[in-house]
Amino acid sequence: MKKELTFTLNGEAITAEVDPKWTLLYLLREVLDLTGTKEGCGYGECGACTVIIDGRAVNSCLFPVMEAEGRSITTIEGIGLKDGSMHPLQTAFIDEGAVQCGFCTPGMIMSAKALLDANDKPTEEEIKDAIEGNLCRCTGYVKILDAIKSAAGGR
């Protein structure tokens, strides 16, 4: 039984037809074709599916799509600047070499963005706390921390 949902996605009001059993991640990737958000574990352990809902980082794989109604959702596709250039976090990840295979990167950037939006001068501990739910199996996190620090400093 399909239901109609209205919510804000990357700043634009959209209406989507959904099956109540879907997760938000399924709607984003399989229906809306926003494949920047990744599916890693599907159990809320890895953070690859992180999106920002009403200002907070959330695992979209555990988020029932029906709860999206009326909320404001931001995905990695929606964080670029108005002139088409990349978000400072994206630039910093590239400049600092914080991307290797790249699978964790969208989630990592969304977690970092939720942090910086709320706290533009985070300490290293606060950065680690913000990305504790994001697993990276390539980099060892040091360059990711450097990238977030440099994006925070560059503001």
Add this chain to the structure above:
Amino acid sequence: MTGYEYYKPKTIEEAIKLMGSLEGARYIAGGTDVMVLLRQKKIAPRCMISLRNIADLTRIDIKDGLRVGSAVTHSAIEENEHIKKRYSALNDATTHLGSRQIRNVATIGGNICNAAPSADTACPLLVLDARAIIAGPKGAREVDLDDFFLGPGSTALEKDEIVKEFVMPPFDENTGSAYIKHTRRQAMDLPILGVAARITISVKDESEVRCRDMFCTIDSISNILSRLKEEGLKCEDARIAMGVVAPRPIRAKKAEAALKGKIVSPELFEEIGNIAAGEAQPRDSIRGEAWYRSEMIRVLTKRALIKAIDRVIRPDEAIYPERLW
């Protein structure tokens, strides 16, 4: 995955009514456990009744004690300054649960109602004398949290009932509390062991504890305790609760009784640790072996108590950096 209908009631009454009228229905709050069970195909509900949009369940009220709605997220608890100060054990538990993403949606009611022996908020609520206010088809009732847990995954909740909120009494500035979660890694881990403590202290003939600066040093707990003993620091009241040491989170009531009314000392704390360990029945599991858990109860009970004392003696951690207990 088989499909289900998704209901979003706006009031508790509406939710209970839905639960009573729908076949194969299940409550869902933050969904961080339910959605995983669904994906693992361990449950197959025909209907989901969301508790996320019920305003009465998402409030924190700090008048005359503390009332925390069951659908309050761990992040909301973590960010509440009053809870951090007066109900510190609860803050300790919520800051180290899951990840930022999980805490942003997972609720305290979900953590308690899943009744895992390892539930992080359970021990703090036990030491903070929390009662669960339950709403159901037959009306409201109150259950002491100590009577709420029956076993792993099993609670005093009856069919269709919902925990509305958790209510805790007020505590004065002579009372401090702490929760220590013993894990292999800091993030995204379940505890090998969890110990919470609450203690109310008084100092003989003095308004201030003179040795408070010792808490800023790396001095051993036994040295600090010896000094506190010299100053006649007395335990007026205490609560100790332990997680992952029994089929449900439990109070160490014998240890509490042995502590009440005594002047603190290294010997007393040693004894309290031993009594608490004797009250636990830990078993071997993937996270740790029984003997190790027993040993660690001795250590962590002492540590949780001294951390709680620290919070009474140095309430303003902005002046003194927090000691890494």
